[in-house]
Amino acid sequence: MNKNMKQLPFFAPIVLRLGLSGVFVWFGASQILDPGAWISYIPTIAVHVTGLSSLTLVTCNGIFEVLMALLLVFGIWVRPVAALLFLHMCGIVASVGLDSIGVRDIAIATGLLSVTLYGNDIISWHYAPPVPPEGLLPKK
Amino acid sequence: MTTNKKLALTLGILVVATAGITAIVQNGPSTARPATTTTSTSTAISTSTTQGPDTYTLAQVAQHNNGASCWTAINGDVYDVTSWINEHPGGPQAILSLCGTDGSAAFNGQHGGQARPAAELATFKIGTLVQ
Numbered sequence: 001m002n003k004n005m006k007q008l009p010f011f012a013p014i015v016l017r018l019g020l021s022g023v024f025v026w027f028g029a030s031q032i033l034d035p036g037a038w039i040s041y042i043p044t045i046a047v048h049v050t051g052l053s054s055l056t057l058v059t060c061n062g063i064f065e066v067l068m069a070l071l072l073v074f075g076i077w078v079r080p081v082a083a084l085l086f087l088h089m090c091g092i093v094a095s096v097g098l099d100s101i102g103v104r105d106i107a108i109a110t111g112l113l114s115v116t117l118y119g120n121d122i123i124s125w126h127y128a129p130p131v132p133p134e135g136l137l138p139k140k
Numbered sequence: 141m142t143t144n145k146k147l148a149l150t151l152g153i154l155v156v157a158t159a160g161i162t163a164i165v166q167n168g169p170s171t172a173r174p175a176t177t178t179t180s181t182s183t184a185i186s187t188s189t190t191q192g193p194d195t196y197t198l199a200q201v202a203q204h205n206n207g208a209s210c211w212t213a214i215n216g217d218v219y220d221v222t223s224w225i226n227e228h229p230g231g232p233q234a235i236l237s238l239c240g241t242d243g244s245a246a247f248n249g250q251h252g253g254q255a256r257p258a259a260e261l262a263t264f265k266i267g268t269l270v271q
Binding site: 014018021022023025026027029030033034037038039041042044054069070074075099100101123124125127 | 145155158162167227228250255
């Protein structure tokens, strides 16, 4: 395997992090720009508990997702931000259920879990090289 | 600033700009759905070609079976959901599959018993279904 091929694995977590960030920027911005199109996804209990209107909840959710995406895309606090978004996605999956949208959300949540586990990649703002678990390393 | 931080900034701005512009283009004011669909262009054109403005047969609904003019019958009412195709949170394909058909089973299966989808659907009503 040549040198370039050996370097490819370093880009895997970057591609995953940036891709997920783009997803959250798009969904967050869409909710801010047109909250009326998203109100059907707000559970009734959320309206009752918060006392806020569905439109306000959608807008707040959109702002949250954009802010988290901005932190994730620039590689700032990668692990806690990805963990927070992972929990956020778990909540959405629980709310939406296991239909076609819910299954896709599980895929996004799984990607976020992967980013959470990996943490800062090589072009994150605060890069720290990962330490592989010794038990899984091949014996020399 | 180190090389990796410059790269982080560049790629980050690229991703945010791409996703943000896409969201703005798709959800911006120019594509906003009108408050009442009965005044939308597609409805106005469609109803003018039918004899009864408030009652439609399934055959008439079936003529509006594409993304340019998408009608569906749900639970005895007829809806023009053309403008909703690209705004449906679950993706356009879910709506396109209902164009020109009786979508009762699909709607009830996905959103049955949910107040908000029903309220959203009601804004697209253009008439009732007759035999």
